Amino acid sequence: MRTPAFILVLTAVAAALYFTFNFVGNDYLFFAGYVVLQYIVLATAWNILGGYCGYVNFGSAGFFAIGVYTTIFFYTVGQKIDTLMPDWLIAPMKLIFPLPLPVLIVLAGLVAGIVGLGMGYLTLRLRGVFFAIATLALTVVMETFIVNWSFVGGSRGAYVIPPNEVPIFGNYIHFLFALMLLLVVIALTSARLIERSWLGVGFATIRDDELAAEASGVPTLRLKLVATVVSGALMGMAGAPFPYYIGYVEPASAFNLSYAVNSIAMPMIGGTTSWVGPLVGALLLGTLQQVATVTISSAVNLLIVGLLLIFFVIIAPRGIVGLYQDWFGKSRKGAKP
Amino acid sequence: MANSTNSITVDGIDAAYGAVRVLENVSLRVGSGETVVLLGTNGNGKSTLMKCIMGWVRPTKGKVIAEIDGEKHDLAGLTTEQIVDLGIALVPEGRRLFPRQTVEENLLLGASRPKARAHIKTNLDFCFETFPRLAERKGQLAGSMSGGEQQMLALARALMLNPRILLVDEPSVGLSPLLVARTIDAIGQLKTHFNLTVLMAEQNFTQALRIADRGYVIVHGKIEFEGNSADELNNNDLIRQFYLGM
Numbered sequence: 001m002r003t004p005a006f007i008l009v010l011t012a013v014a015a016a017l018y019f020t021f022n023f024v025g026n027d028y029l030f031f032a033g034y035v036v037l038q039y040i041v042l043a044t045a046w047n048i049l050g051g052y053c054g055y056v057n058f059g060s061a062g063f064f065a066i067g068v069y070t071t072i073f074f075y076t077v078g079q080k081i082d083t084l085m086p087d088w089l090i091a092p093m094k095l096i097f098p099l100p101l102p103v104l105i106v107l108a109g110l111v112a113g114i115v116g117l118g119m120g121y122l123t124l125r126l127r128g129v130f131f132a133i134a135t136l137a138l139t140v141v142m143e144t145f146i147v148n149w150s151f152v153g154g155s156r157g158a159y160v161i162p163p164n165e166v167p168i169f170g171n172y173i174h175f176l177f178a179l180m181l182l183l184v185v186i187a188l189t190s191a192r193l194i195e196r197s198w199l200g201v202g203f204a205t206i207r208d209d210e211l212a213a214e215a216s217g218v219p220t221l222r223l224k225l226v227a228t229v230v231s232g233a234l235m236g237m238a239g240a241p242f243p244y245y246i247g248y249v250e251p252a253s254a255f256n257l258s259y260a261v262n263s264i265a266m267p268m269i270g271g272t273t274s275w276v277g278p279l280v281g282a283l284l285l286g287t288l289q290q291v292a293t294v295t296i297s298s299a300v301n302l303l304i305v306g307l308l309l310i311f312f313v314i315i316a317p318r319g320i321v322g323l324y325q326d327w328f329g330k331s332r333k334g335a336k337p
Numbered sequence: 338m339a340n341s342t343n344s345i346t347v348d349g350i351d352a353a354y355g356a357v358r359v360l361e362n363v364s365l366r367v368g369s370g371e372t373v374v375l376l377g378t379n380g381n382g383k384s385t386l387m388k389c390i391m392g393w394v395r396p397t398k399g400k401v402i403a404e405i406d407g408e409k410h411d412l413a414g415l416t417t418e419q420i421v422d423l424g425i426a427l428v429p430e431g432r433r434l435f436p437r438q439t440v441e442e443n444l445l446l447g448a449s450r451p452k453a454r455a456h457i458k459t460n461l462d463f464c465f466e467t468f469p470r471l472a473e474r475k476g477q478l479a480g481s482m483s484g485g486e487q488q489m490l491a492l493a494r495a496l497m498l499n500p501r502i503l504l505v506d507e508p509s510v511g512l513s514p515l516l517v518a519r520t521i522d523a524i525g526q527l528k529t530h531f532n533l534t535v536l537m538a539e540q541n542f543t544q545a546l547r548i549a550d551r552g553y554v555i556v557h558g559k560i561e562f563e564g565n566s567a568d569e570l571n572n573n574d575l576i577r578q579f580y581l582g583m
């Protein structure tokens with residue numbers, strides 16, 4: 001399928017989902033669905049570096065939090081224009097602020113992408129488990145930084161009050177849900193584009209044999225930096241609407257371990273070699289977690305992840321996509337366009 | 338008009354992995370258009386020397402100078418990417434193809450170097466012409482081919498770089514005697530066609546000497562013997578002692 005057609009189909013599915021939820025009429029569906037969609041974006045983003053290049057990033061929570069705190073930063077700036085800006089700037093700034101959420105998402109993507117570039121330069125010369133540890137360490141550094149930065153709330157946390165109503169969508173959660181659907185479409189389209197381009201082939205050589213790739217002149221460091229930037233930017237974009245969703249953010253919730261763990265577990269369970277894997281994994285695991293939250297307790301979520309991960313590592317190391325290919329004999333050669 | 342001298346001079350290098358000393362005061366020279374073989378059994382430092390040239394292992398002492406089209410480059414400060422970009426290609430030990438990519442993709446990946454991209458079509462045609470087997474199997478995954486075919490692909494992939502200097506690390510590993518002979522022949526032919534400068538590390542000395550102009554014997558990280566012709570190497574006591582136990 002060509003990319004425009006793919007986007008069209010994806011958008012149609014997204015719209016159908018939105019209208020079905022709207023038809024059912026229970027807003028809880030939107031709240032729960034938002035979280036699942038957010039995980040689809042996170043898992044897809046993680047997979048660009050972790051699945052395609054084979055570099056396991058334990059810092060997903062950090063990038064997510066960068067998105068969260070970019071929103072909080074600009075929100076706070078908007079709140080404090082009168083005290084922050086010189087007099088002549090106040091009037092024009094009041095026209096711009098508060099920034100609309102879509103703009104915040106783009107800004108969050110930029111900031112997270114830049115941080116991704118920096119992190120890449122610092123850590124991408126490390127391989128395997130050392131890289132994973134470095135990304136985890138960087139997340140801790142970022143969290144410490146945020147905890148001590150009182151402008152964005154520090155360890156007290158920050159409140160973001162979403163407007164009650166928005167034009168067209170009505171209820172604000174409908175708007176957030178629609179935005180997240182859009183992000184899912186963007187994330188999946190980018191992942192699929194990468195997978196089928198030379199970028200994807202280059203990434204795969206890094207995963208398969210990085211030294212051989214270097215000897216063949218594949219610009220490995222540059223490719224890895226591209227992967228970190230794209231992956232980081234998407235994670236940041238997924239985090240940007242979060243304060244509006246949750247209303248109150250503190251560092252421990254923005255840097256929550258569950259983001260790091262889920263964004264690794266979901267692609268692993270779904271399958272890491274194609275864009276379908278993270279999607280399937282996130283849908284399955286995310287929905288399961290939402291059901292468990294309602295029926296049992298949200299504390300059981302990480303347990304579910306752990307059990308499923310063990311199950312899949314043993315029974316189906318190539319994930320659900322791998323299982324499907326084994327059963328239906330669709331190898332990569334046959335599936336190639 | 339730049340001349341076309343392409344040589345490698347290794348000047349007194351030491352190399353170590355942590356505390357383990359692997360190379361000690363190794364010097365050798367591969368002159369323009371020569372095929373030089375580096376003979377030695379396992380664990381004597383052949384691959385480490387190759388890695389020193391490619392920039393994966395940094396020598397603790399000494400210098401590696403490459404002369405490309407008459408211009409001298411000190412490889413010490415360069416990254417692997419830059420070294421490859423100069424026109425030095427390595428066929429790594431154990432082939433190290435990209436097993437989940439097709440034959441054609443492997444070849445095209447070999448041409449990642451900017452200067453090679455201009456000649457991608459001619460080089461691809463030449464590779465398919467020289468190794469018809471690869472043309473037949475261009476859509477097949479590289480990992481699913483036989484050892485001999487994979488070695489041909491590894492060679493062809495290195496050629497896609499449009500190199501001036503070709504390093505070949507143990508092309509005979511894991512191949513049957515017949516295939517070893519064929520691989521060595523192929524290297525000889527390619528060398529002539531592209532007018533390459535070749536440094537080949539090998540333990541199969543009878544095969545290697547068929548195409549070598551000169552050679553060095555490396556023992557425990559030191560160059561123990563320098564043979565100025567294939568004959569000299571053939572009749573050398575050290576080699577007899579090491580390979581034939583006489």
